[in-house]
Amino acid sequence: MTRPLLFRLVSVVACAVGFYLPLAVVPMFAGSAGAESSAGWANAALLLATVATEMATPAIVSRFGYRRALVAGLALLGTPILLLLTPAGTALVVVLAVNVVRGAGFAICVVAGGALTAALIPTERRGEGLALVGLVGGVPALLALPLGTWAAPHWGYGAVFVVTALVPLAAVVTVPALPARDASSEASHGLGRGLRRAALVRPAAIFAASASAAGVVVTFLPLAVADEAGWVAPTALLLQPAAATLARWAAGRLGDRRGQTRLLVPGVSLSAIGMAAMAATGSGILVTIGAAVFGGGFGLLQNATLSLMYARVAEQDYGTVSAIWNGAYDLGMGAGSIGVGAVLSVSGFGVAFLLVAATILPALVLARSEGRPARRPAGHRTGHVAVAA
Template identity: 55%
Template structure:
């Protein structure tokens, strides 16, 4: 018996429409992303400049910020489990913004370090609690695309705020910039109550067990493998930001400025592409290409005397780094329940910050022995060590 062409297919058999990605709660969350990112990057180079102008150590200011950030990221999952995403996010924005208002109140290095430590803890809360909150607001079948969009939203303010802060400080002084940086984070607190979020539930947290704790995450190979690969790619990011201005001949300062724009721009675009592709074919398939492109880009950059090689190298690295960012984070979220989102966010962000810091410190020691071109080439080769992990993340 044949079926009439006019018979309708039951609604249950029709392919379901993709759930909406950009919702009001996600837009409110993006307001907090922009506030935190703009506040951090507006002062990221300005505070070290202020420390130097006050007779202090610029490196100590940045080091205190990054150390406090990593420590805060390790502690945040427990705070989230106890108090909830929204409380942690709001507290992070306050800690990021309020101390910035008073960074120029005293000029001593002790005061500057204290402000940087408080802001580092605040930023840790915003990225870990906020990252987990973002993941909870994105449909699972569109997670890669949603995380890519979140990356774009946080990346654009950083591209603008970093050079803008230095320009404003040079033109108007340190105080207006510090006040602006503080107010950007504090203003974002107002939207947090409108964001739906998972509130703490002791019974559920107890049942979640190790999945909701950072120690349990470190014992989970399904989380550690992609996190380790991403940490290695982050080494290259820390190296480029710190040493490219020193490695490229002084006469080519314009090349450095262009390169430091091309790399994050390429990473942002690649992160978006990887998110869409990962939703269709699985993020695990993109981890290896991300690692290989990152290493290849750093190898090309070894030709520091060639403008074309430097620009091409940072572009290739940016693409690989953006792919690795999205693929590893999407894969890690896919391997846990909602109770583990905070742990995933913490592990991934610790890998990011620790990788950048270790890359800068280690590369400096290596370059002192070999010179910059050889150090770039050797680091690119060393980035291939987790090749086995990247093949089966």
């Protein structure tokens, strides 16, 4: 626990709060002023902008360095949401524009911050160190997502949006304490090479399948169970990240000892089963159990896929891995939001959730392929654990 790493943990927490606190609230805000399908576009805009910027962030870091990039990311993540408090804030075009800018800020935070975090941890203790960083980032996400959903109807959207703006801005003061490490000049050219490497694309594609369902959960679950007694959505949105956080920690320990590829099939299976259970939107018990099961599978895949990708590159390519993995994460979430938004025009939430569960199943083919002994990376006992931000 060095001083730079401690300061880096502050921005990890701030990034998690700035992203997750309004993640389910902004779709609620958009849905209150328009059709339910518009709510899906709110988070889709956030996540698609995130993906686009993640692809460009290695080049941004190469030009400006980690510290400047991280300051810009934190500012863009928080400040724009205050525009939703203006008279024009309820217009869908404003909601989408705000989320586009916030998505760009989040992308810079996770790609630049993730690569910097990995470099700050000694190689011989990287698995343990990244597990700790993942826990530090996972707990705020665990609490912020359901807290935002609960706080919006009780305290108002304004309170959620103001906190979202202030927390990332407050973390900016810790960035000068980080080392002035510059990215390799090869970083801006490494992304294209990385996308041509099947050993990196396969784990990213597996994770994207589960991430698409995660986007559906945070965007549409509060709307799907809106007629319940009021406890189902906050409880489910608490259990899902809680289970994911615990599963990530377990996956880090098990993967380091037995190989990360062994966790892929269980992760995909649990993701599909949990999503199918949440299709029973009329049963609060099944929805909450499904959220926990899905969270467990999602957490396993978070750690296992990122661990495989880090183990297959040299340190100078960590930024490329971070960009590809986070791109798969956010592209999957955005695709899920858009897809279900379109399906809702011809079906109910239950059918839409079952369709999402079905789309996860093809990832089992890739997961089984990665699990073959020949596919296991050499030296898997020193694989990494996922970084939250």
